[in-house]
Amino acid sequence: MAIGESRDGILGQFRINPATGETKLFMSAKDLAQLWRLQQRIERYHQAQRRHEYYRENHALHEAIVAFSGNSILKEMHARLLVRVRRPRYMALLSQERWDESVREHAEVLAAFEAKDARRAGELMYRHIARTGEIVMATLAAEPS
Numbered sequence: 001m002a003i004g005e006s007r008d009g010i011l012g013q014f015r016i017n018p019a020t021g022e023t024k025l026f027m028s029a030k031d032l033a034q035l036w037r038l039q040q041r042i043e044r045y046h047q048a049q050r051r052h053e054y055y056r057e058n059h060a061l062h063e064a065i066v067a068f069s070g071n072s073i074l075k076e077m078h079a080r081l082l083v084r085v086r087r088p089r090y091m092a093l094l095s096q097e098r099w100d101e102s103v104r105e106h107a108e109v110l111a112a113f114e115a116k117d118a119r120r121a122g123e124l125m126y127r128h129i130a131r132t133g134e135i136v137m138a139t140l141a142a143e144p145s
Contacts, residue, residue: 031068046103055090092135
């Protein structure tokens with residue numbers, strides 16, 4: 001791969017410098033602004049302790065990130081998975097600690113997008129998804145059969 005060659009990836013357009021391994025993410029300013037607007041709304045709902053509205057906007061934020069990736073396979077997989085875990089994901093927000101943590105994680109991911117740091121964004125998203133997955137699995141395991 002040549003220096004600065006563009007590739008499509010899970011996060012959308014990025015460039016890799018093979019000499020350094022540095023990865024830069026390219027997201028349009030319009031897309032990034034839309035994500036920040038969603039983040040601001042979820043922060044307001046979080047502060048007001050309005051879980052239902054928060055969850056709706058959180059879902060929209062996740063869908064927008066996936067849509068902006070331009071990855072149709074990821075989009076399809078994401079849609080299928082979210083149908084199956086909608087209730088447990090909502091139940092995870094019943095923990096104030098996890099809810100607070102989730103709001104911070106979203107802001108960190110968006111900051112990495114803004115910095116065009118694909119590697120950091122990927123790491124942060126992985127941790128966010130893994131942590132949410134832990135809570136979802138624990139919630140499912142605790143439910144009566």
